[in-house]
Amino acid sequence: MVMTALLDVRALSVSFGPGGARRTIVDRIDFSIGRGEIVALVGESGSGKSATALALSRLNEGPRCGYSGEIRLSGRNILALDHPDLRRLRGRAIATIFQDPLSALNPSETIAQQIAEGMRAHGMAGPDADDRITRLLGEVGIHDPDRVTRAYPHQISGGQRQRVMIALALACDPELLIADEPTTALDVTVQTQVLATLYRAVQKRGMSVLIITHDMGVVAGMADRVMVMYGGRIVESAPVETLFALPRHPYTRALLDCARHVRDASGHYATIPGTAETAFALRATQGCAFAPRCRRARPACFTHQPELAECSDTGRVACHFPLVGSKIDG
Numbered sequence: 001m002v003m004t005a006l007l008d009v010r011a012l013s014v015s016f017g018p019g020g021a022r023r024t025i026v027d028r029i030d031f032s033i034g035r036g037e038i039v040a041l042v043g044e045s046g047s048g049k050s051a052t053a054l055a056l057s058r059l060n061e062g063p064r065c066g067y068s069g070e071i072r073l074s075g076r077n078i079l080a081l082d083h084p085d086l087r088r089l090r091g092r093a094i095a096t097i098f099q100d101p102l103s104a105l106n107p108s109e110t111i112a113q114q115i116a117e118g119m120r121a122h123g124m125a126g127p128d129a130d131d132r133i134t135r136l137l138g139e140v141g142i143h144d145p146d147r148v149t150r151a152y153p154h155q156i157s158g159g160q161r162q163r164v165m166i167a168l169a170l171a172c173d174p175e176l177l178i179a180d181e182p183t184t185a186l187d188v189t190v191q192t193q194v195l196a197t198l199y200r201a202v203q204k205r206g207m208s209v210l211i212i213t214h215d216m217g218v219v220a221g222m223a224d225r226v227m228v229m230y231g232g233r234i235v236e237s238a239p240v241e242t243l244f245a246l247p248r249h250p251y252t253r254a255l256l257d258c259a260r261h262v263r264d265a266s267g268h269y270a271t272i273p274g275t276a277e278t279a280f281a282l283r284a285t286q287g288c289a290f291a292p293r294c295r296r297a298r299p300a301c302f303t304h305q306p307e308l309a310e311c312s313d314t315g316r317v318a319c320h321f322p323l324v325g326s327k328i329d330g
């Protein structure tokens with residue numbers, strides 16, 4: 001499906017730390033998200049997924065965080081916006097659902113007050129605001145919306161709080177929804193219900209979504225396209241069916257093997273040797289950051305850094321020796 005890009009990210013870098021000792025976490029990444037497209041961002045813990053997601057609406061901005069590159073939403077460069085424009089953008093054009101709703105919600109305001117406040121900030125709290133809030137809570141699967149509107153965050157369950165976060169994010173009809181591990185804190189049954197609710201709501205609105213998750217089942221069920229991040233770089237991007245059927249990057253393949261609980265010839269479950277933390281140090285060298293953990297690594301991998309390049313009509317991979325079949329032959 002050809003889609004016009006809503007979000008276009010070019011050479012985005014995000015670095016943290018005091019002035020002279022900045023550590024580049026996200027390193028010159030390029031990607032786009034089409035209108036109505038659901039893109040999943042996956043990768044091991046610490047690979048830079050949240051740093052990327054937060055940067056999209058400059059939520060990690062501060063004296064110890066620097067950005068470079070471009071983040072264009074409908075053509076406007078978010079990195080060049082002044083603060084009043086940035087406030088107008090947050091919640092309205094881009095909304096974010098966080099992993100921990102308890103810390104994201106204000107404990108001293110009722111749920112209705114918090115949703116109404118978001119709507120007011122964007123001039124969307126008309127005379128029918130109360131009705132809209134109740135309808136929205138019903139839409140995200142809250143069975144007793146009248147009670148929940150009057151409740152404080154601690155008076156509702158974790159699953160309800162996560163549904164409230166979704167309602168808050170949808171309240172101003174954002175163009176782009178960012179969901180950073182939106183259900184990790186919930187039990188598995190509730191996770192599934194909340195994700196199904198989220199999926200229905202975004203499908204109905206034709207919204208673009210960036211979803212970050214460790215759950216490949218969620219990726220398979222929700223996403224149109226997947227981006228795989230390793231050491232702050234995107235190493236593979238492909239439509240979800242292609243990526244699952246024929247991962248090109250050895251790291252993608254290893255992640256999928258772990259998720260599928262694949263066993264080797266001796267019956268051991270697949271693991272990825274070493275840790276992802278080494279990637280950041282290795283990125284400064286000439287070689288591939290995944291090389292010490294890669295079963296396919298050859299001498300050239302330690303001396304030449306692979307760039308993300310097209311490997312098919314719809315896929316891109318950063319590997320000198322991408323997989324061509326479904327089996328790792330290294």
Ligand SMILES: Nc1ncnc2c1ncn2[C@@H]1O[C@H](COP(=O)(O)OP(=O)(O)OP(=O)(O)O)[C@@H](O)[C@H]1O
Pocket residue numbers: 016017025043044045046047048049050051052060065
């Ligand atoms: N504000 C910050 N200041 C300093 N370092 C940071 C900051 N935010 C993130 N980092 C570092 O950036 C790296 C990537 O962090 P990030 O939170 O983006 O990982 P992640 O891929 O979202 O991991 P997880 O799957 O565990 O959520 C980590 O080494 C982290 O310590």
Ligand code: SF4
Pocket residue numbers: 249250251288289290291292294295296297298301306318319320321322
């Ligand atoms: S470039 Fe080499 S080391 Fe890096 S992922 Fe590809 S095969 Fe493995």
Ligand SMILES: [Mg+2]
Pocket residue numbers: 049050051180
């Ligand atoms: Mg994270």
